[in-house]
Amino acid sequence: xxxxxxxxxxxxxxxxxxxxxxxxxxxxxxxxxxxxxxxxxxxxxxxxxxxxxxxxxxxxxxxxxxxxxxxxxxxxxxxxxxxxxxxxxxxxxxxxxxxxxxxxxxxxxxxxxxxxxxxxxxxxxxxxxxxxxxxxxxxxxxxxxxxxxxxxxxxxxxxxxxxxxxxxxxxxxxxxxxxxxxxxxxxxxxxxxxxxxxxxxxxxxxxxxxxxxxxxxxxxxxxxxxxxxxxxxxxxxxxxxxxxxxxxxxxxxxxxxxxxxxxxxxxxxxxxxxxxxxxxxxxxxxxxxxxxxxxxxxxxxxxxxxxxxxxxxxxxxxxxxxxxxxxxxxxx
Ligand code: DP6
Numbered sequence: 001x002x003x004x005x006x007x008x009x010x011x012x013x014x015x016x017x018x019x020x021x022x023x024x025x026x027x028x029x030x031x032x033x034x035x036x037x038x039x040x041x042x043x044x045x046x047x048x049x050x051x052x053x054x055x056x057x058x059x060x061x062x063x064x065x066x067x068x069x070x071x072x073x074x075x076x077x078x079x080x081x082x083x084x085x086x087x088x089x090x091x092x093x094x095x096x097x098x099x100x101x102x103x104x105x106x107x108x109x110x111x112x113x114x115x116x117x118x119x120x121x122x123x124x125x126x127x128x129x130x131x132x133x134x135x136x137x138x139x140x141x142x143x144x145x146x147x148x149x150x151x152x153x154x155x156x157x158x159x160x161x162x163x164x165x166x167x168x169x170x171x172x173x174x175x176x177x178x179x180x181x182x183x184x185x186x187x188x189x190x191x192x193x194x195x196x197x198x199x200x201x202x203x204x205x206x207x208x209x210x211x212x213x214x215x216x217x218x219x220x221x222x223x224x225x226x227x228x229x230x231x232x233x234x235x236x237x238x239x240x241x242x243x244x245x246x247x248x249x250x251x252x253x254x255x256x257x258x259x260x261x262x263x264x265x266x267x268x269x270x271x272x273x274x275x276x277x278x279x280x281x282x283x284x285x286x287x288x289x290x291x292x293x294x295x296x297x298x299x300x301x302x303x304x305x306x307x308x309x310x311x312x313x314x315x316x317x318x319x320x321x322x323x324x325x326x327x328x329x330x331x332x
Contacts, residue, residue: 003047004123005331008115008149008324010040010107012181012283012291014238015219016245017144017157019202026139027164030215033156033171033222034148035293037181038321040101042109044116045331046080046124048091054080059098059331069103071194072110079117079141086137087125095120096331101316102188107289110195114141115149115324123326131323135167142196152322154226161216174320177229180299182292183316184306186262191287193256198286201252211244231295235274235281238293242283249286260288262311269309273302 017032049055056076060066068076080093097117103109118138122129129137131150135157139147147168148155153176159169193201202208218237225234249256263284270282270292279295280302294302299317306315 001048002124002126003045003330004120005043005045005327005329006116006119006123006324007041007043007327008112008119009037009152009321010042010101010109010112011036011145011148011155012293013145013285014222014234014283015215015241016285018199018245018248019208020144020199021164023200025165026142026144028144028158030212031156031158031161031219032145032148033154033219034145035154035179035181036149036152036174036321037318039318040099040107040112040183040316042097042099042112042116043327043329043331044095044097044113044120046093046095046117046120047332048089048124049094051092054092055094057094057096057332059096061098061100063098069190071196072103072113075110075114075142076117079114080121082140083118083121083125083137087127089125093121093124094332098331101183102185103190107183107285107287107316110141110143111145111149114138114143114146117141118146119150119324119326132167134324136165139167150324153320171223172226174322177226177320178296179320180294180296181318182294182299182303182306183318184266184290184292184309184312185314185316186260186266186290186311187288188313191258193258193286195286198249198252198256201254201256202248204253205248205251207251208248211248214244231279231281234293235279238281238283245286246284258284258287260311262309263288263290265309265311266290266292266306269305273298273305278302
């Protein structure tokens with residue numbers, strides 16, 4: 001019986017994946033660009049076992065069994081079956097999975113969770129995929145952003161903007177620009193509207209088609225800003241993009257409001273810090289928490305200010321991280 005453990009990090013989208021052109025194949029409407037994180041990780045152990053039924057154990061970050069998000073749990077079972085078919089194997093699998101950060105709260109826990117699960121299951125089933133193959137399989141979990149969590153540094157998915165089936169591709173490695181991500185948690189509870197539902201609703205917004213016309217140029221500005229390490233240009237494009245995603249969410253039918261009152265407090269504070277000369281900017285995925293990107297020069301000062309804002313529960317200091325990888329420290 002083979003046992004494998006893999007670790008994959010969360011990622012924060014600079015250009016967001018929001019809406020699918022083909023939900024069955026998990027083909028996004030537009031290419032997204034993200035920064036893979038270092039400290040916010042999911043660990044997954046998979047072993048093949050005798051018997052017919054998969055067993056999945058969800059652990060909290062202190063190692064005790066914890067209730068799982070129902071959608072994630074259903075997705076895990078479907079993904080194990082998918083991986084078994086790919087490997088042309090019959091055995092059941094025993095799985096344990098843990099995140100070291102709040103689950104489902106705008107920190108991409110399913111991205112890192114499914115990237116780690118895909119890699120661990122591939123290992124346990126004695127598949128030997130390369131990174132592009134892993135990225136494709138991770139996407140098929142239904143969490144498209146998991147395709148990006150396979151790779152470290154700055155990542156685009158699909159790597160080939162003209163091919164929605166293309167795997168994620170690294171566009172700059174982690175040493176290129178040591179940006180920080182201060183994750184400002186204002187609510188630790190799972191979001192009420194899943195990303196899956198958000199992708200579906202996005203297409204009902206009257207502004208969705210406008211967004212599509214703006215994205216190629218905005219993505220190019222992000223790539224340029226990264227290439228030249230131009231923080232001001234990055235800040236402008238990234239904040240525009242974050243507001244655009246939430247504009248689409250709020251104008252969808254039915255509308256979705258991911259922001260909470262402290263979300264806005266944080267956005268205002270980030271603007272003030274930038275006007276005061278600091279290299280900080282904000283982005284928000286599908287949740288109320290704010291990712292404050294900054295350069296190492298200003299990270300400590302920004303961290304202190306953010307911690308003291310009303311409504312802030314916790315600030316997690318993260319930075320650019322590396323590829324998903326195998327690890328010998330098994331959970332079970
Ligand atoms: C707003 O379908 O990948 O975070 O895995 O649940 O995060 P999760 O969902 P997924 O959608 C991600 C939506 C997003 C933007 C992004 O990460 O690109």
